[in-house]
Amino acid sequence: MNLINSLSFTPNFLAYAEGVYGITFYAMCILAGALVALFLASFYARKDGFSWDFFLTIFVVAFPLGIVGARIWFVIAEWSKSFAGKPWYEVFNIRGGGLAIQGGAILGVASGLIFAFFRRRNCSLLRAADFAVPGILVAQAMGRWGNFFNQEVFGRSVNPEAWNFLPSFITNNMYIESGNLGFCTPLFFVEGLFNISFFFIIVYGYKGIFKKFYKYGDLSFLYFISYGIIRMILEPMRNKQFIMGSNEDSMKSFSMALAFILVGLILLIANHVIRYLHKKGYIKENKFIRFILRRDYETKHHDKLEDVKEFAGATTSTKEVSSPIKEVKPSKEDNKNIYDKSSDDLEDELAKALKGLDDDQEKKWQD
Numbered sequence: 001m002n003l004i005n006s007l008s009f010t011p012n013f014l015a016y017a018e019g020v021y022g023i024t025f026y027a028m029c030i031l032a033g034a035l036v037a038l039f040l041a042s043f044y045a046r047k048d049g050f051s052w053d054f055f056l057t058i059f060v061v062a063f064p065l066g067i068v069g070a071r072i073w074f075v076i077a078e079w080s081k082s083f084a085g086k087p088w089y090e091v092f093n094i095r096g097g098g099l100a101i102q103g104g105a106i107l108g109v110a111s112g113l114i115f116a117f118f119r120r121r122n123c124s125l126l127r128a129a130d131f132a133v134p135g136i137l138v139a140q141a142m143g144r145w146g147n148f149f150n151q152e153v154f155g156r157s158v159n160p161e162a163w164n165f166l167p168s169f170i171t172n173n174m175y176i177e178s179g180n181l182g183f184c185t186p187l188f189f190v191e192g193l194f195n196i197s198f199f200f201i202i203v204y205g206y207k208g209i210f211k212k213f214y215k216y217g218d219l220s221f222l223y224f225i226s227y228g229i230i231r232m233i234l235e236p237m238r239n240k241q242f243i244m245g246s247n248e249d250s251m252k253s254f255s256m257a258l259a260f261i262l263v264g265l266i267l268l269i270a271n272h273v274i275r276y277l278h279k280k281g282y283i284k285e286n287k288f289i290r291f292i293l294r295r296d297y298e299t300k301h302h303d304k305l306e307d308v309k310e311f312a313g314a315t316t317s318t319k320e321v322s323s324p325i326k327e328v329k330p331s332k333e334d335n336k337n338i339y340d341k342s343s344d345d346l347e348d349e350l351a352k353a354l355k356g357l358d359d360d361q362e363k364k365w366q367d
Contacts, residue, residue, distance in 0.1 A: 024146070025150075029145045029149070030143045032142055033140065038135075040132075040134075041059075067094075073100035112129075130216060137202075138195065141192035141199075147188045151173065153239075154176060154186065157184055157239075166189065170189065181239070185237055
């Protein structure tokens with residue numbers, strides 16, 4: 001059964017096969033997923049005190065670069081199978097298919113963080129990452145529906161009775177005519193369930209259960225661990241023609257999944273160890289520590305300082321403190337004053353503000 005897979009530019013409007021130029025459902029699923037991820041990131045940023053448009057410009061930069069990264073990863077991984085011996089311009093033929101989420105996630109996240117590092121100076125870098133990165137799991141779940149409409153990246157042939165609980169419009173279109181494969185595992189559906197499940201585990205499970213131990217960056221690093229686990233579970237279920245590498249027995253996909261898990265674990269552990277050692281004074285502040293923890297202390301310090309001054313009835317100049325609710329573009333001198341202070345200086349400044357409270361105010365503040 002041929003499945004509608006695009007909105008055609010022809011009078012037929014709906015297209016059922018390749019070779020008809022139009023807007024494919026695959027592209028619409030990817031875009032819809034990206035927009036949902038943008039909404040989630042904006043929602044969590046707003047919930048934490050930032051403006052709704054905090055991620056808008058970041059999205060405009062990160063989303064297209066994520067597509068580029070997905071294509072580059074696919075071309076490198078599938079070079080011997082799909083591109084060797086063919087004209088060089090085939091690497092740019094994205095309409096012929098070929099995007100790898102691993103590359104999209106890496107370049108998309110990296111480009112977004114770099115942009116945020118330079119243009120969102122009123123927020124911790126890792127704090128901003130935790131707003132956005134977990135939502136990529138939801139975007140991936142929605143994007144996989146594009147594979148359903150294209151009838152690609154499906155699983156191995158199985159007994160259809162095991163999937164009778166699914167709606168008929170899904171099961172009827174998992175009979176793959178090409179190659180007489182019969183009924184194939186709806187891998188897009190399985191992966192979607194895993195992605196949504198891990199999203200809730202990361203955002204609400206981990207942060208809720210381990211709230212006392214949560215540090216900025218934890219949710220982002222857990223995303224990479226989750227993605228690796230999902231890939232490791234799904235690879236044995238994948239149809240051999242969609243296993244990345246030169247042959248069915250290739251360990252390339254498994255190795256990539258393991259790499260994601262290990263990198264995520266290393267970053268998660270390092271995030272806590274570095275902060276602990278720095279807090280205890282075993283690691284002195286330097287450029288590397290400033291890069292890792294940059295603006296974490298400043299963000300918390302300024303939030304507390306704002307609360308103290310507001311509580312005491314004082315007024316705060318927007319030039320002195322960059323409010324998380326309303327972004328203020330500081331001058332270079334302002335940036336130097338705000339962001340180049342050591343954590344000790346910040347604590348001293350907060351202590352002085354607290355000393356400015358009278359006895360009754362201080363007691364109420366502590367309460």
